[in-house]
Amino acid sequence: MSLVDDVLYHGNCHCGRYRFQVSAPRIDSAISCTCSLCAKKGYLWLLPAEGSFTVVKDEGCLVEYQSSTLKDRFCGYCGSGVEGVHLTGALREKFLVNIRTLREPYVNPFNLEPALRVIEAKGDTRSIETSSQESAEATAKSLFSCHCGDVRATLAVPLENEELKEDNCSKCARIAYIGTYPSKDNVTVYGRDRVFEYLTGRRFTGSTFCKICGVHVFSNVYGPPMSVFDKLPPQRKEVALSVYHKNMAMQPLNVRAMEGVKLDNLRPLIKREDEGTEGYDLEP
Structure with a gap:
């Protein structure tokens, strides 16, 4: 395909503080790297041609984090991973753009999976330090962790017994979120003071991200104010309150x-909602 046949794509972090354009052939595949940082952020990479990438808006929100395999740049306000340069392997010194941040509706991450080009990572030397309590817990529980290890959580019940969900709304697609929703009684979170939080819409749920590496480990659930339920008729109020209390007991x-x-082993258990990004609009 010649340059005149390239498509002009528009991309941004979710909050829109960083925006760009990139010209490329119509996207029907993506690059996936197996390194620990790419895996935790669910990156789907586009390798743009030299000179095809242009920054349209930059409010200085991008934070840089470097692992042994990737120099990563993510938004320090909304957590969206935008771009990176690999330091090892076949992608070494290549500037890459996260396809998940592109706004064109037909660039659906779900549709790209069958055509992924998987790059095996080299030189991934990541290790995290955990407390002796966590180490003991991890033998019987699942450990969730950001990449640098500052933010962690343990789950006391088998993950396979919990509900697993993934959708491609504008925010979840950008952070590659696959959620599980256990009871707070079964989760212990470490490092709550080491995250920044991003709230959207009705602000009932806040997505949190490690301040250092930008990985999303857990969410905070707030729910609507109780005054909302006081306006409902008694029967509806009872049902609504039941759902509210169930949600408030969750630790996503x-x-x-x-x-x-x-x-790959969990895919059959993950419920997907392919509703896309309709209704997502950026302010000028």
């Missing part, structure tokens, strides 16, 4: 942050 976790997780 990001499945991609689970240490040693094999997503």
Whole structure:
């Protein structure tokens, strides 16, 4: 395909503080790297041609985090991973754009999976330090962790027994979120003071991201104010309150942050909602 046949794609972090354009042939495949950072962030990479990438808006929100395999740049406000440069392997010194941040509706991450080009990571030397308590717990529980290890959680019940969900709304697609929703009684979170939080819409749920590496490990559930229920008729109020209390008892976790997780094995258990990004509009 010649340059005149290239498509002009528009991309941005979810909050829109960083925006760009990139010209490329019509996207029907993506690059996936097996390194620990790419895996935790669910990156789907596009390798743009030299000179095809242009920054349209930059409010200085991008944070850089470097692992042994990737120099990563993510938004320090909304957590969206936008671009990176690999430091090892076949992608070494290549500038890459996260396809998940592109706004064109037909660039659906779900549709790209059958045509992934998987690049095996080299030189991934990641290790995290955990407390003796966590080490003891991890023998019987699942450990969830950001890449640098500052933010962690343990799950006391088998992941396979919990509900697993994935959708491609504008926010979840950008952070490659696969959620599980266990009871707070079964989860212990470490490092709550080491995250930044991003709330959207009605602000009932806040997605949190490690301040250092930007990995999403857990979410905070707030729910609507109780005054909302006071306006409902008694029968509807009873049902609504039941759902509210169930949601408030949850501690959502990001499945991609689970240490040693094999997503291919979990795929049959993950419920997908392919509703896309309709209704997502950026302010000027």
